[in-house]
Structures are given as structure tokens and as C-alpha cells.
């Protein structure tokens with residue numbers, strides 16, 4: 001019998017995550033003795049020379065690799081409508097089974113669907129490494145970006161329906177050959193989260209019924225809101241000041257995120273302020289948030305000068321990209337492409 005042996009990196013985080021995955025695979029395999037629900041079979045696992053080794057069934061390429069190969073090789077199109085229908089049915093059966101056990105897959109994407117047989121168009125769903133029970137305290141960072149459901153992006157409570165969203169994105173991609181929601185702009189989705197109050201600060205976690213320390217981990221301030229982290233916390237104030245961003249006369253509003261965002265938008269449109277400065281606010285907010293996470297999650301501190309230079313770099317890159325886009329658009333106009341569109 002052919003098998004696949006996965007050697008887990010000798011690192012505590014990988015080890016713990018793999019143990020969780022083994023537990024889940026054993027659990028789902030036990031409930032599917034006849035192997036009817038298109039989920040990876042785990043055969044064995046053992047510890048050897050300080051490495052965890054997982055033995056499972058041997059499968060073929062994943063749908064991302066295979067789709068790419070199929071398109072680029074110029075051969076006969078594999079993903080025809082009847083095959084897509086068959087893949088859809090298998091994925092839905094798999095999800096129905098997982099959901100029936102109270103599990104959410106949490107990372108369904110073309111890389112996690114593997115071909116079992118090309119000729120019979122059989123697939124298997126893999127990677128339960130991020131999966132969780134619906135009754136668990138749910139983590140806010142789940143799913144890969146292009147397949148992430150709106151409720152996850154917004155930091156709202158979610159359930160098994162997020163897997164169905166991902167499946168929809170996957171099918172659209174296999175059908176058209178284009179990723180439905182390109183993840184080209186993490187800054188855009190971050191700003192969207194900020195204005196919709198979706199970044200997972202302590203106040204939000206408490207509102208969702210999670211037991212967390214309600215104080216700001218950085219300054220000890222009671223109640224960690226998005227507005228506090230991004231505008232009022234000591235570190236945030238230092239970053240705004242060091243960047244020489246034209247702050248309001250009496251400082252940012254300590255209560256209203258919307259007031260502050262409105263102010264930033266006004267500055268960004270003010271031609272009297274240098275473009276590198278007035279357009280910088282999304283990256284300033286992004287770096288403040290990244291630094292907050294680095295501190296809260298990994299307990300690491302960061303250097304303010306490095307942060308400031310990172311922000312400047314990001315803004316420069318963005319301005320450069322905008323200029324390139326304008327040139328391309330102009331060329332397209334001249335060549336009459338715009339008229340055709």
C-alpha cells in the first residue's frame with residue numbers, strides 16, 4: 001500500500017498543532033468507517049528522533065496546483081461542468097459530514113482539496129489543522145484571505161456557514177480561472193475592519209462573551225477599544241507624533257473613532273499637506289495595530305524609528321504604484337481600449 005508520511009518540524013507550535021490535527025482526524029475517521037465522506041484517512045503516527053511523523057493515505061495534486069498545471073499545459077480542459085458538479089457534490093458531502101459532527105473546517109481552499117483519482121474525478125478534503133468545534137471559543141483569525149467569509153473579516157461571530165462561503169469562492173475560481181476575491185490589498189481589508197469596528201480588541205472580545213483582560217496590555221488603561229489602540233494609547237501617540245502627522249490641535253478624540261477617521265480623511269484631501277504625509281494614515285494605523293499584536297501575542301517590543309521608516313517605505317511604494325496605474329490607464333485611453341470597455 002502506498003502511503004504519505006508527513007514529518008513535522010521539531011518545534012513546539014507545529015507539534016501541538018499536529019497533535020490537535022491527529023486527534024481530529026482520528027475522530028472524523030472513526031465516524032466514517034466506510035470512507036464515504038471524502039476526508040483524508042489517517043493510518044498511523046509515531047515519534048522518531050524528536051520528530052512527529054504522520055502516516056496517511058497517498059493522494060495526488062491539490063486543486064490549486066492541478067488547475068494551474070491544466071491551464072498552463074494547454075491540454076484538454078479538465079474542469080468541465082460535469083466534473084465541477086461532481087467536485088461540488090463531494091465537497092458538500094464532506095462539509096455536511098463535518099458540520100454534522102459539530103466541526104468547522106475553517107480553512108477550505110483549493111490547496112486543501114486533493115485529487116484522489118483523476119479518471120474518476122474523486123477528491124479528498126485535507127488539513128484539519130485550523131478546524132474547531134462550533135462550541136469552542138472561536139479564534140478571530142481563521143480562513144485564508146481570498147476564501148474568508150465576510151463575518152470573519154468583520155470579526156463577527158461565525159459558524160459552519162463560513163465553510164460554504166469558501167466553497168463558493170473555490171468553485172468560482174475553478175470555473176472562471178480567476179481568484180474571486182484577490183488578496184492583493186491587505187491594507188484595504190484592514191481599513192474596512194477599522195471603520196466597521198471589526199478589529200479584535202479586548203472590548204470586542206468581551207462583547208462576544210470571551211474572558212479576556214479588559215485592560216490595554218501596553219499602558220494598563222481600563223477598556224481597550226479600537227479608538228484607544230489606534231489613537232490614544234501612549235505608543236499610538238508616539239507614532240503619530242514621530243511621523244509628524246498633522247494631528248488635531250487638542251489631540252485625537254479620546255472617545256470617537258469616527259470623529260478621528262473623519263479627521264484623517266479631511267487631512268488626506270488637504271493639498272497643503274505633503275502627499276507622503278497626508279496619504280500615510282492607513283499605514284500608520286496598520287503599523288500601530290501590528291505593533292500592538294506583536295506586543296500582546298508575542299510579548300515583543302519594537303523600535304519606533306524602524307516602524308516610522310517602514311511606514312514611509314509603504315507609502316512610497318503605494319505612491320509609486322498609483323503613478324504606474326495612471327500611466328497604464330493613460331496608455332489604454334490613447335489606444336482606445338477604454339472606449340471598447
Ligand SMILES: [Zn+2]
Pocket residue numbers: 216217218219220221228229232233234
Ligand atoms: Zn493603551
